[in-house]
Amino acid sequence: MTVLIAGGGIAGLTLGLTLHQIGVPFRIYETTREIRPLGVGINIQPNAVRELFDLGLEDRMDTIGVRTRQYGFYSKLGKTIWEEPRGTWAGYAWPQFSVHRGHLQVMLHRELIARAGPDCVVTDARAIGFETGPHGAVLHLSGGRAEGSLLIAADGIHSAIRAQMQPQEGPPIWGGAILWRATSRARPFFGGAAMALIGHDTQRLVAYPISYPDEAGEVVMNWIAELRVDPSQGWRKEDWNRQANRADFRPAFEAWRFDWLDVPALIDSAAEVLEYPMVDRDPLDHWTEGRVTLMGDAAHPTYPVGSNGASQAIMDARVIGAKLLEHGLTPEALMAYEAEMRPLTTGVVRANRGGGGPDAVLQRVEDLCGGDFDVIDDVIPRADLAAHAAKYKSIAGFSIEALNARPRTIAEGARLAS
Numbered sequence: 001m002t003v004l005i006a007g008g009g010i011a012g013l014t015l016g017l018t019l020h021q022i023g024v025p026f027r028i029y030e031t032t033r034e035i036r037p038l039g040v041g042i043n044i045q046p047n048a049v050r051e052l053f054d055l056g057l058e059d060r061m062d063t064i065g066v067r068t069r070q071y072g073f074y075s076k077l078g079k080t081i082w083e084e085p086r087g088t089w090a091g092y093a094w095p096q097f098s099v100h101r102g103h104l105q106v107m108l109h110r111e112l113i114a115r116a117g118p119d120c121v122v123t124d125a126r127a128i129g130f131e132t133g134p135h136g137a138v139l140h141l142s143g144g145r146a147e148g149s150l151l152i153a154a155d156g157i158h159s160a161i162r163a164q165m166q167p168q169e170g171p172p173i174w175g176g177a178i179l180w181r182a183t184s185r186a187r188p189f190f191g192g193a194a195m196a197l198i199g200h201d202t203q204r205l206v207a208y209p210i211s212y213p214d215e216a217g218e219v220v221m222n223w224i225a226e227l228r229v230d231p232s233q234g235w236r237k238e239d240w241n242r243q244a245n246r247a248d249f250r251p252a253f254e255a256w257r258f259d260w261l262d263v264p265a266l267i268d269s270a271a272e273v274l275e276y277p278m279v280d281r282d283p284l285d286h287w288t289e290g291r292v293t294l295m296g297d298a299a300h301p302t303y304p305v306g307s308n309g310a311s312q313a314i315m316d317a318r319v320i321g322a323k324l325l326e327h328g329l330t331p332e333a334l335m336a337y338e339a340e341m342r343p344l345t346t347g348v349v350r351a352n353r354g355g356g357g358p359d360a361v362l363q364r365v366e367d368l369c370g371g372d373f374d375v376i377d378d379v380i381p382r383a384d385l386a387a388h389a390a391k392y393k394s395i396a397g398f399s400i401e402a403l404n405a406r407p408r409t410i411a412e413g414a415r416l417a418s
Contacts, residue, residue: 001329002027004139004148006127006161008035010101011296011313012154013108017055018321020116023415024329027148029125029141031155035109037102040181040274041210041222043068043195044099046092047398048311051318053094054408060107065099066209070194073361075371078198078258081361082376082385086195093404098195098208098222100183101310127153127160132290149329151292152320154313157281159298165289172279172301175353176231179224179278179304180244182270186221188213189260196261197359200366202228203252204359205263223266224304225249226278244275278303280353283346286338293334295320300345305357308396312345315397318409325414347395358392361385 003019005012008030019026044052044065052061072083087095112120124143130151131138137151153161157172188209189196195208204226209219227249246267256263267273281301287294296313320337327333351357365371365379373379393399 002148004146004151005154006139007154008121010105010310013112014314015317016112018317022321022325028121030123031126033124037106039101042101042310044097045311045398046094046096047403048314049097050094051314061097064103064107065097066193068096068098068193072196074196074198075365076199077371081365091400098210100210127155129164130161130292132292137291153294153298154296155298157297157301162294162298172281174277174279177226177228177278179226179276180249180273181224182273183220183222184266184269185218186266188219201363242275244273283349288334288338291331300349302349303352305352308348316341322409325416344397351395
């Protein structure tokens with residue numbers, strides 16, 4: 001009755017921890033030979049933080065991350081459009097965390113190995129396909145095969161399992177945006193633990209700390225610079241995670257020197273900068289075939305808008321666990337998971353791609369006044385800004401009142417009957 005998991009990223013590891021918690025045997029098959037702290041900063045929203053806390057990881061999260069206090073939008077001139085509290089400061093029962101993606105993945109891996117033993121994760125095992133039948137599933141690997149009751153594909157945006165389900169789909173979709181991502185030592189702004197989104201649709205910067213201040217008063221500042229170009233230029237779309245040439249983007253940010261953040265200095269002080277195309281995929285009409293289903297970026301890769309990618313992957317893992325408790329290790333459990341999560345994540349993907357994300361206010365202000373104003377109410381009423389922010393939280397499943405009132409995804413002490 002083993003559950004096979006293809007992929008040992010945040011999605012697969014959280015699912016492993018969930019299955020161990022509810023007493024379901026599992027094994028994770030990860031492509032890389034070693035799980036190392038790769039990547040840059042991400043945010044985990046309160047709905048997903050709640051699930052990590054329910055897995056007993058509150059102390060671990062405080063060791064590797066920062067409890068985010070504030071989230072704000074600013075024009076290209078550094079002027080304040082909208083600011084709001086985050087996490088417990090906003091009234092949630094759980095915090096929001098800013099954290100290095102790699103540190104989160106390594107923490108989840110270490111905790112899983114400590115709880116379930118080293119044999120639960122098989123490395124250097126790349127998923128290449130699957131079979132599904134009435135009584136089980138087979139995961140085809142680069143070096144063999146594995147058999148189990150169910151197969152959950154957590155193998156990312158380039159998922160081999162999704163490619164077999166959707167052979168006509170092709171590569172991820174690039175709309176012309178390029179991201180340059182890095183971390184730098186810097187002074188925190190707005191009292192620390194604050195996130196800033198600056199600019200508009202064709203040029204923006206996101207910055208937030210992923211550490212608390214050191215003795216010198218500096219933090220590790222995660223930042224993402226973004227420019228949008230004509231997609232017909234065919235910008236190195238398949239060069240993922242490549243070393244960047246700062247001359248490709250730094251000149252566009254030369255004038256972005258505010259009294260609270262010096263963007264050129266932030267770019268210059270990074271040890272290395274990585275370049276990514278900003279891509280997603282069209283939502284699918286199904287994730288599940290028999291005893292096989294998709295989760296995380298294999299199911300619903302989305303633009304990094306609204307800090308929802310990792311959060312939705314964590315929610316997938318917990319809902320899968322809940323449905324297995326309800327339906328057992330059956331295709332019905334996978335269909336019940338899909339029925340709950342696919343409509344929600346489809347809404348997120350479409351909102352992020354179609355200008356319905358929380359950052360849509362940036363372009364609105366740019367269109368109305370070029371980012372130059374004295375009082376934002378003269379441009380957009382604050383009530384409209386508040387309504388837009390609340391609408392996205394509802395789409396993404398983390399509105400304050402609804403989340404605080406929602407019962408636990410998995411009841412404390414719940415175990416699958418043997």
